[in-house]
Amino acid sequence: MKKLLIIAHAPSLNTRALFAAVRRGAENPQLLDISIKARAPVEATPYDVLDADGLILGITENLAYMAGAVKDFFDRIYYPTISKKEGMPYALYIRAGSDGTGAMKGVERIVTGLRWRAVQEPLIFRGPYNKSFETDCEQLGLAFASGLEAGIF
Numbered sequence: 001m002k003k004l005l006i007i008a009h010a011p012s013l014n015t016r017a018l019f020a021a022v023r024r025g026a027e028n029p030q031l032l033d034i035s036i037k038a039r040a041p042v043e044a045t046p047y048d049v050l051d052a053d054g055l056i057l058g059i060t061e062n063l064a065y066m067a068g069a070v071k072d073f074f075d076r077i078y079y080p081t082i083s084k085k086e087g088m089p090y091a092l093y094i095r096a097g098s099d100g101t102g103a104m105k106g107v108e109r110i111v112t113g114l115r116w117r118a119v120q121e122p123l124i125f126r127g128p129y130n131k132s133f134e135t136d137c138e139q140l141g142l143a144f145a146s147g148l149e150a151g152i153f
């Protein structure tokens, strides 16, 4: 059975709705051979990462960088997991007010060091909140879980 870890920073109603949508997609009842673990970044441990076959990371941009809770997650998991998860498939989504590129570049620099492998371009949800963001998140969860289960990633 493949193991998908979803780590999402969700400090607001909107970001909680995005997190829920990713989970809904990944927990599609037609996918039988995959287990889903969902965590806030402050709760996630190096073991959670070591134990995962793939990871979806949901973050917010604060002050032109990833939110501090997400940086804290990377600070804690970096050395315990480096060189042990090379090639791990991951996907990133970002909720930002108007930008998101600083957060994206920050994550990309870190995961380059970790040698994780992006399975798709990051999704950046910027501007006024739109329900279509949730559709995209649900799609992301479904596509990632399906690909992981099928061994495509």
Ligand SMILES: Cc1cc2nc3c(=O)[nH]c(=O)nc-3n(C[C@H](O)[C@H](O)[C@H](O)COP(=O)(O)O)c2cc1C
Pocket: 012, 013, 014, 015, 060, 061, 062, 063, 064, 065, 095, 096, 097, 098, 099, 100, 129
């Ligand atoms: C302290 C703080 C700093 C922020 N800095 C940025 C920023 O640099 N760029 C950006 O696009 N959005 C920024 N935002 C907006 C947040 O990314 C956005 O409010 C958050 O993702 C939650 O989304 P929501 O407002 O739809 O609930 C900031 C928000 C806060 C509270």
